[in-house]
Amino acid sequence: MSLKQWGAVLTGCAALLLTACTVVDLDADGKPIMPADPNAKASFDNQTPQQIAQQTWQSRVLDTASQHALDASALSTQLKTPSSTPQSVFVRLSGKIERVDNSNEREQKLVMMVNGQPVEIQSGPVMRGNAIRDAAGFRFEEFTNQVQFAQLSRAFNREAVTHLPKVDESWNGKNASVTFATTITAGKADEAAALELKQETP
Numbered sequence: 001m002s003l004k005q006w007g008a009v010l011t012g013c014a015a016l017l018l019t020a021c022t023v024v025d026l027d028a029d030g031k032p033i034m035p036a037d038p039n040a041k042a043s044f045d046n047q048t049p050q051q052i053a054q055q056t057w058q059s060r061v062l063d064t065a066s067q068h069a070l071d072a073s074a075l076s077t078q079l080k081t082p083s084s085t086p087q088s089v090f091v092r093l094s095g096k097i098e099r100v101d102n103s104n105e106r107e108q109k110l111v112m113m114v115n116g117q118p119v120e121i122q123s124g125p126v127m128r129g130n131a132i133r134d135a136a137g138f139r140f141e142e143f144t145n146q147v148q149f150a151q152l153s154r155a156f157n158r159e160a161v162t163h164l165p166k167v168d169e170s171w172n173g174k175n176a177s178v179t180f181a182t183t184i185t186a187g188k189a190d191e192a193a194a195l196e197l198k199q200e201t202p
Helices: 005-021 051-067 071-081 131-135 145-162
Strands: 087-101 105-115 119-125 175-185 188-199
Touching: 051 087, 051 131, 051 145, 051 175, 051 188, 071 087, 071 105, 071 188, 087 119, 087 131, 087 188, 105 145, 105 175, 105 188, 119 145, 119 175, 131 145, 131 175, 131 188, 145 188
Parallel strands: 119 188
Antiparallel strands: 087 105, 087 175, 105 119, 175 188
């Protein structure tokens, strides 16, 4: 094969290789932006906990609570027949607020009764626990690491506070409806965190 023929073959191969390539856009750091794999499992790797909380608040939290929240009777049953492992659930209650606990201004709570048992519900501005995250069904496998998973709980707690009215002593004895997440541990509703809260007209 002559040198001229070899050149034609090499040119043809180069053309084939170029046509087989896909042009990939670059991000601000010059790194390739890879298209999402349609077969990849759901992942929150590239989002901050705050972004996840804001984007999933309606679909994973409020909608799930609307469909699956326990009422007072169902909650009472759960408390009387505790599981061997903690369970996080959504609950919707309507009734009288026995008292507002503002002994710690940053961690205010309101107390409602469920079949004679007091349930303390956090109303902010700071709320603690993993109840919202866990009741919404988020799993550790969906996240990059334990740190991101833990931070999501704090992000959800902060997001919840942005949707709640300010509670003060004027709420004492008033009727209210509240939707909250709580973790049932050893027959007690712990870490209850309000999602929606409003006074009811008498």
